[in-house]
Amino acid sequence: MGETQAEKQRILLIEDHQDLQNLVERFLEKQGFEVISTREAERGIEIYESQKIDLILLDLMLPGQSGFEVIKKIKFNSTNDDLMPIIVITAKKEVENIVRGLDTGADDYLTKPFDLEELHARIRSVLRITEMNALLRQQSKSLEEANDRINKLNQALIEKNADLRKSLINLDNIFQISMELTSILDLKRLINSALLTFAGRFGFRKLIFFYQEDPAQYRLRVLNSKGFYQEQVEHLFIEKSDPLISRLGNKQKPVVLSEMSDANSKSSAYRELTDLDVEIISPIIYQQSVEGLICFGPGLIEDGFSKIDIDQIVTLSNMISIAVTNASLYQEVKQLSYTDGMTELHNFRYFQLRLREEIIRHRRTDSDLSLLILDVDYFKNYNDTLGHPAGDAVLRKLARILKQTVRENDIVARYGGEEFAIILPEVKTKGARILAERIRHNVEKAEFDNEKIQPNGNLTVSIGGASLPENAENYKDLISKADTALYMAKRNGRNQVQLFIPKMVQ
16 A cells, blocks of 8 residues: 555634635645635534644634634633634724734734735744644653653752753743744844844854845855944955855854864965854855854853753754745745846836825825836837847846936836836926936937837837826826826827826817
8 A cells, every 4th residue: 555645734714704715715725724614603613622623714703602702612611722723814903803812812813804825824834833832832741741750769850850941941932032033024134133132142242144145146245243343344255165164064053163173274264253253153054055154252151151052052043044044035035026027127016016105105295296107119010020039128228227217216117018117206297207308318319229120210218197196186097197198199209208188188
């Protein structure tokens, strides 16, 4: 017989909204979970007490018994393990309802409507925490049982037992610290918190965090430090080809720098770190590659660190390594989700998000706001004649011209195809016209390959624009008016700027 398939984790979904129940059930099953659904609280409790369940998704507002009553019965009245994780789902955003749910015993919450990917992330996070809590409880229970047997055999081991208890508390503290750090997805804030944790918990007087922020540069730079003057570390970097990095990659754990003295003759990093009083180095490893370093200077304790301290430093360093990797991946995915892959401008999704944000700010502060939409003239002719690679090259060059022409706080995005959009915060119609003309002129005078095949003999753009509050009142109206103005620019001969005026729609 073949190997048995790994058992799927079971999720009990108690939700009275049929459409949402179906949506969540299909999504979670695609993520590899087994989902058992019901619309009634009483039936949900029966399922929980009769079947193996790993997590409960619970709507607070249910017919019959409320979600709060379900939580109480499961957490306090049930004979089952009270570690059962519960994530509440509620359409109410009032703080008192959320607090009441958490106080009753829920582990996390989501408010409707919610993002399914966020739901997946919350489920994975709660299941991880539950598994760790169960492991800690089991370890604690095992230690207690062992201590009882030891105390019966030899009372002299009480002091050792106290040391074991202290270690367990320290491990729990390390676990709590690591959970806090792994919840931070902003890389720079995470690193700052990590260094402060090491300084506060272990008394390190000097700390440096190296990281490879730019994949194109094969070197580690100082992202944060404690206990140094800025001029000591601001220009400091370590080449990833340095022998010290290779040694750390092979060990994949914190090492004492003095124990690597054989690298002294070949490693410039070794000499520089030694001059900065670095004593311990912990590598940040991702996919078998050293992506960062935590460098520890001398501590406040003159006698050095105990074995327990070193073990805790190793554990916490490993946790931080995972957290840094997660934060980096999160930032990378977030950046990709808002970037147009070909032009490296913001994409349409980001444009929509920022335009709505700027309109909200306009309403709040009564500031001006303008929008430009531009289109490459006769782009189909260029693309069909020379091929898509040539057309793509034009779009990339046009993107560079736009970024070089606009202000630093203007938002440039690829609107779609050969169209681009520019959001101009705090700019009135007059300023929008000036910038639009500058863009049109810069494109017209730029040299593009084989542009003489165009009907006008060179490659140009047409630009339409509209402003708040002069021309529009809301998001859709502003886009519509700018698009209307662009249409007029194309109709009137191209290679020109048109800003919206009321007679365009008569």
